Amino acid sequence: MTESKAVPLPSPAQPDRWAHLRRHTDARIALGHAGSGLPTAAHLAFQAAHAQARDAVHTPLDAAALLAALAERGWPAVAVTSAATDRAAYLKRPDLGRQLSEESQRRLSEPVRAPDVVLVIGDGLSGTAVQANAVAVLDVLIPTLQAAGLRVGPVVVAEQARVALGDPVGALLQARASVVLIGERPGLSAADSLGLYLTWEPRPGRVDSERNCISNVRVGGLAPAAAAAQAAALLGAMFAQQRSGIRLDSPAPAAPPELPGAGAP
Amino acid sequence: MAFAHTLAGTRYQFPDLKTLLARAAPPRSGDALAGLIAASAAERVAAQMALADLPLRHFLTEAVVPYEADEVTRLIVDGHDGAAFAPVAHLTVGGFRDWLLSEAADAAALTALAPGLTPEMVAAVSKIMRLQDLIAVAAKARVVTRFRNTIGLPGRLSTRLQPNHPVDDPRGIAASVLDGLMYGSGDAVIGINPATDSVEAMTALLEMLEELRLRTGAPIQSCVLAHVTTALRAMERGAPVDLVFQSIAGTEAANRAFGVSLALLDEAWEAGRALNRGTVGDNLMYFETGQGSELSSGAHEGVDQQTVEARCYAVARRYRPLLVNTVVGFIGPEYLYDGKQITRAGLEDHFCAKLLGLPMGCDVCYTNHAEADQDDMDALLTLLGVAGCTFIMGVPGADDIMLNYQSTSFHDALYVRQLLGRRPAPEFEAWQQAAGIADSTGRLRFDPAASSLLPALPLPEEQP
Numbered sequence: 003m004t005e006s007k008a009v010p011l012p013s014p015a016q017p018d019r020w021a022h023l024r025r026h027t028d029a030r031i032a033l034g035h036a037g038s039g040l041p042t043a044a045h046l047a048f049q050a051a052h053a054q055a056r057d058a059v060h061t062p063l064d065a066a067a068l069l070a071a072l073a074e075r076g077w078p079a080v081a082v083t084s085a086a087t088d089r090a091a092y093l094k095r096p097d098l099g100r101q102l103s104e105e106s107q108r109r110l111s112e113p114v115r116a117p118d119v120v121l122v123i124g125d126g127l128s129g130t131a132v133q134a135n136a137v138a139v140l141d142v143l144i145p146t147l148q149a150a151g152l153r154v155g156p157v158v159v160a161e162q163a164r165v166a167l168g169d170p171v172g173a174l175l176q177a178r179a180s181v182v183l184i185g186e187r188p189g190l191s192a193a194d195s196l197g198l199y200l201t202w203e204p205r206p207g208r209v210d211s212e213r214n215c216i217s218n219v220r221v222g223g224l225a226p227a228a229a230a231a232q233a234a235a236l237l238g239a240m241f242a243q244q245r246s247g248i249r250l251d252s253p254a255p256a257a258p259p260e261l262p263g264a265g266a267p
Numbered sequence: 268m269a270f271a272h273t274l275a276g277t278r279y280q281f282p283d284l285k286t287l288l289a290r291a292a293p294p295r296s297g298d299a300l301a302g303l304i305a306a307s308a309a310e311r312v313a314a315q316m317a318l319a320d321l322p323l324r325h326f327l328t329e330a331v332v333p334y335e336a337d338e339v340t341r342l343i344v345d346g347h348d349g350a351a352f353a354p355v356a357h358l359t360v361g362g363f364r365d366w367l368l369s370e371a372a373d374a375a376a377l378t379a380l381a382p383g384l385t386p387e388m389v390a391a392v393s394k395i396m397r398l399q400d401l402i403a404v405a406a407k408a409r410v411v412t413r414f415r416n417t418i419g420l421p422g423r424l425s426t427r428l429q430p431n432h433p434v435d436d437p438r439g440i441a442a443s444v445l446d447g448l449m450y451g452s453g454d455a456v457i458g459i460n461p462a463t464d465s466v467e468a469m470t471a472l473l474e475m476l477e478e479l480r481l482r483t484g485a486p487i488q489s490c491v492l493a494h495v496t497t498a499l500r501a502m503e504r505g506a507p508v509d510l511v512f513q514s515i516a517g518t519e520a521a522n523r524a525f526g527v528s529l530a531l532l533d534e535a536w537e538a539g540r541a542l543n544r545g546t547v548g549d550n551l552m553y554f555e556t557g558q559g560s561e562l563s564s565g566a567h568e569g570v571d572q573q574t575v576e577a578r579c580y581a582v583a584r585r586y587r588p589l590l591v592n593t594v595v596g597f598i599g600p601e602y603l604y605d606g607k608q609i610t611r612a613g614l615e616d617h618f619c620a621k622l623l624g625l626p627m628g629c630d631v632c633y634t635n636h637a638e639a640d641q642d643d644m645d646a647l648l649t650l651l652g653v654a655g656c657t658f659i660m661g662v663p664g665a666d667d668i669m670l671n672y673q674s675t676s677f678h679d680a681l682y683v684r685q686l687l688g689r690r691p692a693p694e695f696e697a698w699q700q701a702a703g704i705a706d707s708t709g710r711l712r713f714d715p716a717a718s719s720l721l722p723a724l725p726l727p728e729e730q731p
Contacts, residue, residue, distance in 0.1 A: 016713065018446075018449070018713060019713065019714060019715060019716070020442075020445060020446065020449070020715050023442040023445065023446070023726065024442070026436065026438040026439045026441070026442040026726070027432055027436070027438075027439035027440075027442045027443060027663075027668070028433075028439075028668050029430070029431075029432070029439070029442070029443045029446075029662075029663040029664070029666070029668050030663045030664020030665070030666050030676075031442055031443055031445075031446035031663045031664070032446060033663075033664055033678070035450075035678060035681075035713075037685075038678060038681035038682045038684075038685050039678055039682060040664075040676075040678050044664065048641070048664060048665065048666065049641070051666070052635065052640065052641070052673070055635035056635060058635075059635060059636045093600045093601065093604070093636055094296045094299065094300065094600060094601055094604060095300060095601065096300075096601050097300070127635075127636050187634060187635065187636055187671065188635045188636075189635065189668070189671035189672075190635075190666045190668075190671075190673065191666070191668055191671075193635075
């Protein structure tokens with residue numbers, strides 16, 4: 003057996019000579035190469051990003067912590083679940099994530115004074131995003147709406163929720179508008195993006211073009227307070243025009259080109 | 268027509284052809300979501316056995332979507348070439364599988380047969396094939412297309428360079444283009460998914476790629492994957508449009524959801540050809556497909572997702588496209604749940620498209636809510652490489668920061684090319700040496716300063 007000498011050797015991976023171009027894009031350029039493969043560091047950096055995204059999809063929503071945070075602020079809240087009984091069912095059956103469980107339907111059928119706006123916090127595809135950003139949005143949004151004279155209904159905390167779960171919730175509470183705060187599908191660059199979906203007269207059967215969306219709400223993206231201000235402005239336009247979605251005249255940014263599957267949780 | 272098969276004492280019945288096809292389909296979440304999946308593994312095999320006994324001729328008499336109600340069905344039926352079909356006209360679906368695996372089905376025989384096959388026939392035979400069958404037969408098919416270079420020659424594997432950026436920043440896109448070209452990608456197309464679908468955004472990006480092409484003499488084609496109506500307006504305004512792109516579906520109603528019809532595609536094809544920008548050929552359409560898009564727009568018409576995907580290829584072949592690719596894992600786990608389902612779907616789509624005569628590539632990809640990871644992509648990439656896939660995507664580090672999904676990287680393309688001895692399109696390969704990207708032996712130099720690329724891209728001059 004030969005004894006190896008402790009001489010420092012250059013890495014067998016080849017760096018790329020255009021690393022300075024990385025300042026123009028977040029794309030994974032100039033990674034270098036080991037043979038035709040990725041150098042170890044770049045390979046493991048990718049694995050780490052994917053792991054965070056996977057964990058964000060599969061981390062259950064900590065509803066108890068959310069309810070406690072809402073109670074601390076004196077905001078009434080109610081916990082519900084969709085008809086999807088677990089994460090696998092949720093991922094395979096988007097239709098179940100858009101319906102309330104029978105128990106939750108009963109819970110929301112108790113008589114309440116119909117609110118102007120119902121706020122729904124749903125886990126969507128990233129519980130991480132909800133845990134990190136939802137309450138921070140409400141901290142600004144709820145006082146803003148109340149100052150504008152709007153009646154804000156109970157905050158509904160929904161597990162295994164899709165965006166359209168806000169429709170049966172809004173219908174049962176007879177809300178005039180809904181705001182669904184929901185975890186967006188995690189990408190490798192951000193696993194904690196929250197989306198806000200606003201719907202005038204939320205009722206089952208509403209389609210995506212009848213909603214307005216504010217996306218990429220996170221630290222490093224659109225700040226929660228700024229998202230709340232945008233949401234309040236959109237709600238103002240909705241109450242003035244009695245509609246939402248593509249027919250709403252508002253300064254909302256244009257939607258990206260449509261791609262199947264690209265979309266919302 | 269109703270079908271039945273008895274397996275182990277149980278009689279399974281299927282009221283019509285589309286139900287038989289759906290029950291025979293290997294399992295996938297989208298067919299379960301649509302309520303079309305076989306109720307048991309035994310029912311699935313019974314359906315496969317009934318399907319294997321079905322004469323291929325039957326497909327010429329029973330449509331899965333009514334002729335009167337669907338222009339894709341009319342395209343399939345009216346465009347069927349009876350003379351081309353003759354060599355297999357006497358076979359059942361099972362007999363057709365055996366014939367495809369036989370030595371009689373060589374490249375020339377498959378090319379001659381393509382106009383005689385319907386999407387439903389090839390979907391049917393794929394349902395009774397294992398992965399090795401899908402690979403072995405597809406590997407025999409030859410489909411060659413040309414615009415400024417030649418795609419699909421034996422021993423070649425092309426790549427789409429996909430330099431997307433979340434806000435279409437020209438420098439950000441240029442940096443990814445340089446990265447990809449240094450790694451040998453881009454011979455199929457440099458294709459950008461725009462963040463904003465507008466004539467202005469499309470034109471600005473096309474002009475940047477046109478500048479690169481003209482200043483380096485690259486035999487490449489560019490594409491901005493905006494809606495076909497945007498491309499039409501861009502062409503009217505004189506933008507340098509090489510390839511005309513559109514996502515397509517397998518039913519008239521699903522195409523309507525995409526905002527297209529055959530008439531609109533005809534118009535776009537005509538407009539593209541009128542520009543006469545190809546140098547070695549005039550194949551200029553670029554289509555994307557993917558199982559599940561019809562169901563996602565509620566327009567699958569009760570047809571299983573793999574059969575209705577194959578119907579997209581009838582639409583595609585009308586336009587003699589340069590490139591078609593199935594974006595197989597993009598749509599999410601409610602249609603293809605995990606790596607196993609994505610792998611099978613990618614190989615099915617590649618097989619069916621090749622039998623119908625299309626230059627089929629595959630976006631080997633997944634989203635973070637699917638049960639899939641890089642290992643699954645490596646497996647599918649390798650299998651598709653062996654199957655003779657026409658092209659794959661090249662995305663920096665496999666991470667598309669605009670569309671938020673994972674595809675194949677420039678490194679992945681190098682891996683499969685080196686492993687299988689595949690090379691880029693010949694014109695592109697020669698240009699790589701002329702432009703200083705590769706040395707005289709064809710080896711990549713990984714040195715932008717030794718190439719002619721830097722002055723041709725909107726990147727500020729600076730020392731590394």
